[in-house]
Structure formats: C-alpha cells, structure tokens
Amino acid sequence: MSKKGDDIWKNVDKINSELFTLTYGSIVAQLCRDFNHNYHEVNNQLDQMGYNIGIRLIEEFLSRTGAQRCQSFKETVEVITKLGFRVFLNIQPAVENWSSDGRSCSIVLPEPNPLNEFVEIPPTKDLWYCQILCGILRGALQMIQLDVDVNFVKDTLKGDDKTEIRLKLNKILKDEVPAGED
Amino acid sequence: MSNDNIILPSAASLSTLSIADNPKSGFGYNPSLGPLSNTITPESSNILLNRKTLSLTPTSGNSIYDKNVNNKKINEINLSSLSFLFCEAVNWTHRNSKGIQDLETRLNGLGYQVGQRFLELIKLREGVKSSKREIKIIDILRFIHGTFWKSIFGKTANELEKSQDASNEYMIIDNVPLVSKFISIPKDYGNLNCSAFMAGIIEGALDSSSFHANVTAHSAPIDGVPLRTVFLIKFDEQLVIRESLRFN
Known part of the structure; x- marks a missing residue:
C-alpha cells in the first residue's frame, strides 16, 4: 500500500510545505486573537474547520486512490495512514496501541510534520495546536459511514514525547438515502 | 519589591x-x-x-x-491540502467580516504574518555571504518578483510593471495566483479577490525590509487567463523621497 501511496503522490500538484505551515500558523494565531485566547473555543473552531474540510476531502481522496470498501476498522486505519496522510500531507504516521476489541487505536505523527514545524506555543495546557486534523478525520470517516471519536492525547508542542491522536470507533452508520432524495 | x-x-x-x-x-x-x-x-x-x-x-x-533551517531539503505537500485550508480560512474570515472590503483587509492580515516570516526564512537560507540588503525600490521589487515568489509559490511572478501616473506605484502580475486557483467568486461578491492573502504576504515582506507599502489585489482578466491578478504596490511617499536623496 505504501508503494501505491508513492505512485499517487507522484501525480499530485505540489507546493512548498512551508507555505502551508506558515498559513496554518497564521490561521491559528488569528483564531486565538478572535477568541480572546479562550483556547477551548479555539480547539472547537479548529475542529469545526477540520470537519468541513473532511467531508469534502474524502471525495478527492476516493477519486485519487480508488480505494475500495475496507473489511475492518484496522484496514481503514491502514488506508488513512498509508494513503490519506501520505497523499495530502506527505507524511506516514505510525499506528500503535490497538485495543483488544480492535475498535480504538493511536496514530502517532512523525516529527516534524507540516503542521507543527517552526511552532512553539506558550506554556498552556489547553490549546491543541493540530486539532484541525481531528476534525478532518472525523468528517471524512463520517462520510464513509463510520462514526469515530477523534482526539489528541499527546502533543510534542506541550513537551510530550510524541504527538498522538486517539481514534475510537463508535458505530458503523447505516447506509441511508440522503434527506430529500426519494 | x-x-x-x-x-x-x-x-x-x-x-x-x-x-x-x-x-x-x-x-x-x-x-x-x-x-x-x-x-x-x-x-x-x-x-x-x-x-x-x-x-x-x-x-x-x-x-x-x-x-537548523538551512540544510534542509524543502518538503512538498499536496496543493489541495492548502486549498482546503485556505477555503476554511476564507470561510471563517467571511463570517466575521462586515463586508467585502473588510474581508479583504482580514485576508491581507493573515498573509502579512506569513510574509514577515517567509522573508526571514529566505534571507537566513541565502546565508551571510551571498545575501545582501536591498536598498533600492527596484531591487527589492525584483527580489519579491523573482526569488521570493519562486521560493513560496514555485514559480516567478509573470510581470513587474511601474505605473506611468504615480511615481510610487508598482505592479506585480501573476496569471494564475496559487490560492485563487480553486476559488470562484459568486456574482454578488463583485470585485472580491481572495488573492488579498497573497497581497498580504508581499506587504509583510516589504514592510519587514523597511519598504513600507500598501498592497492590494485586483482581478484583471484578459483573454485566455481569467485568473490574472494585479498586485498593486503603493509605496509610502517618504520612500520615494528617501530614494531620490540617496541616489540622485
């Protein structure tokens, strides 16, 4: 699957990742000012922005990769890390810490990644700088009928040893006809 | 105490x-x-x-x-990722703004911070030996239009022009501004141009190099290049005086 990721990566339009890094930084800084440094609100807003991105990003992802329906959540997570992160952010995170029932796991982002490079945050416990990723994963997975809780548990920006996102599968939603389409 | x-x-x-x-x-x-x-x-x-x-x-x-910021291989990232992110940024900014003018000013502000930092990064990478401080208006504009643009957007801008009417106005023209590539403006938003973000980047870089200016983005489509955008750079009057004192 990694090789497939490489092949797709060759064909996407690319830009300097530093522009992305600085743009994201600028957005987070602006949000902090807009919310008067209420970091809970900032996290929520980042999550919401991510969700909006996720529900549209999945379409591009499916058309680029031609990914088929996954047989298990494990496979889904493998596709996310080896294709999803690879194609959009050019990184390949590791998957760790599977729970025994196979419904929750951790994604560990490599350092530095395009979101947190050049970043240092003031010593605050509240802000999850990369929260937008959670929203993106949540939104994208919801569009393929997976209701998943996504949240950060560790962040190197806060002095932790790694940046870790926790995924927990709640339930598989039923395929439903969208409202208004009989 | x-x-x-x-x-x-x-x-x-x-x-x-x-x-x-x-x-x-x-x-x-x-x-x-x-x-x-x-x-x-x-x-x-x-x-x-x-x-x-x-x-x-x-x-x-x-x-x-x-x-070390110097010896690093420049990483690349998918253009769509930036487009998605930028789209959300515009969305958020739009919700907070009072009108088109205000929206453009806010986008400009977002870009401004990027410009300041990118200039520093590029100058650091150029190194002490090869880099010099630009002190002439035309030199700093060539730098922005060439090196700076290429580092950020992967290509140099298309044209660099000087206004015939005002001595302190210059124009950088880009046929396909990176961030507006996937944006179509609704009819009732008239002359909104989201490249205001890029204008902000230029302004941030110019201000940080002590060339105080106002930069605005204007759509100027011509046949075959519908996204063509003119970045109008209006320098402080003081700068023109400074320049004439220094070099005449």
Whole structure:
C-alpha cells in the first residue's frame, strides 16, 4: 500500500510545505486573537474547520486512490495512514496501541510534520495546536459511514514525547438515502 | 519589591549619597562613586548568577531556535491540502467580516504574518555571504518578483510593471495566483479577490525590509487567463523621497 501511496503522490500538484505551515500558523494565531485566547473555543473552531474540510476531502481522496470498501476498522486505519496522510500531507504516521476489541487505536505523527514545524506555543495546557486534523478525520470517516471519536492525547508542542491522536470507533452508520432524495 | 526593578536606586535621594553608601542589593549606580559602583565584585556576581530566572523556551535545548533551517531539503505537500485550508480560512474570515472590503483587509492580515516570516526564512537560507540588503525600490521589487515568489509559490511572478501616473506605484502580475486557483467568486461578491492573502504576504515582506507599502489585489482578466491578478504596490511617499536623496 505504501508503494501505491508513492505512485499517487507522484501525480499530485505540489507546493512548498512551508507555505502551508506558515498559513496554518497564521490561521491559528488569528483564531486565538478572535477568541480572546479562550483556547477551548479555539480547539472547537479548529475542529469545526477540520470537519468541513473532511467531508469534502474524502471525495478527492476516493477519486485519487480508488480505494475500495475496507473489511475492518484496522484496514481503514491502514488506508488513512498509508494513503490519506501520505497523499495530502506527505507524511506516514505510525499506528500503535490497538485495543483488544480492535475498535480504538493511536496514530502517532512523525516529527516534524507540516503542521507543527517552526511552532512553539506558550506554556498552556489547553490549546491543541493540530486539532484541525481531528476534525478532518472525523468528517471524512463520517462520510464513509463510520462514526469515530477523534482526539489528541499527546502533543510534542506541550513537551510530550510524541504527538498522538486517539481514534475510537463508535458505530458503523447505516447506509441511508440522503434527506430529500426519494 | 524593589529587587524586581531593573534599575535599582541606591538611595532615596541622590544628594544624600556618600562614598560609604552601598546599595542593599549590591547593585545600583552611586554617583559619588562613579563607574566604580558598577564593577562586578565576587558578591555582586554571586547575586547576579543566583537570581531566579524564568525560562522563556519551555522545550529549551530542543527548541525551534536550535534546529537548523538551512540544510534542509524543502518538503512538498499536496496543493489541495492548502486549498482546503485556505477555503476554511476564507470561510471563517467571511463570517466575521462586515463586508467585502473588510474581508479583504482580514485576508491581507493573515498573509502579512506569513510574509514577515517567509522573508526571514529566505534571507537566513541565502546565508551571510551571498545575501545582501536591498536598498533600492527596484531591487527589492525584483527580489519579491523573482526569488521570493519562486521560493513560496514555485514559480516567478509573470510581470513587474511601474505605473506611468504615480511615481510610487508598482505592479506585480501573476496569471494564475496559487490560492485563487480553486476559488470562484459568486456574482454578488463583485470585485472580491481572495488573492488579498497573497497581497498580504508581499506587504509583510516589504514592510519587514523597511519598504513600507500598501498592497492590494485586483482581478484583471484578459483573454485566455481569467485568473490574472494585479498586485498593486503603493509605496509610502517618504520612500520615494528617501530614494531620490540617496541616489540622485
């Protein structure tokens, strides 16, 4: 699957990742000012922005990769890390810490990644700088009928040893006809 | 809390000071002693070294300032990722803004911070030997139009023009501005141009190099290039005067 990721990566339009890094930084800084440094609100807003991105990003992802329906959540997570992160952010995170029932796991982002490079945050416990990723994963997975809780548990920006996102599968939603389409 | 003051007065009133007066903290300028009062003695150095300090870099030792920005291979990322992100940024900005003008100003502000930082990064990478400070308007514009644009957007801008009517106005023209590539403006938003973000990047870089300017983005489509955008750079009048004093 990694090789497939490489092949797709060759064909996407690319830009300097530093522009992305600085743009994201600028957005987070602006949000902090807009919310008067209420970091809970900032996290929520980042999550919401991510969700909006996720529900549209999945379409591009499916058309680029031609990914088929996954047989298990494990496979889904493998596709996310080896294709999803690879194609959009050019990184390949590791998957760790599977729970025994196979419904929750951790994604560990490599350092530095395009979101947190050049970043240092003031010593605050509240802000999850990369929260937008959670929203993106949540939104994208919801569009393929997976209701998943996504949240950060560790962040190197806060002095932790790694940046870790926790995924927990709640339930598989039923395929439903969208409202208004009989 | 007199100990926290940066300048510690040695006595309540300067006129009552004598040579024998030593400040309690061991510091402070005593006019009757002259410069001698500032010599570092074993006692005063002890106090200096043992003062409580507050670390400003919590991850110190492994902080971003310790990392090398120079020899790194430039990473690349999918253009769509930036487009998605930018779209959300516009969305958020739009919700907070009072009108088209205000929206453009806010986008400009977002870009401004990017411009400041990118300039620093590019200048650091150029290195001390090969880099120089641009001091002429035309040179800094060539730098922005060429090197700077290429580092950020992967290509140089298309044209660089000078206004015939106003001596302080210049134009950089890009046929396909990166961020507007996937944006179509609704009809009722008239002359909104989201490249205001890119205009902000230019403005940030110019201001940081002491060429104060206002930069605005204007759509100027011509046949075959519907996204063609003109970045109008309006320098401070003072700059033109500075230039004429320096070089004429």
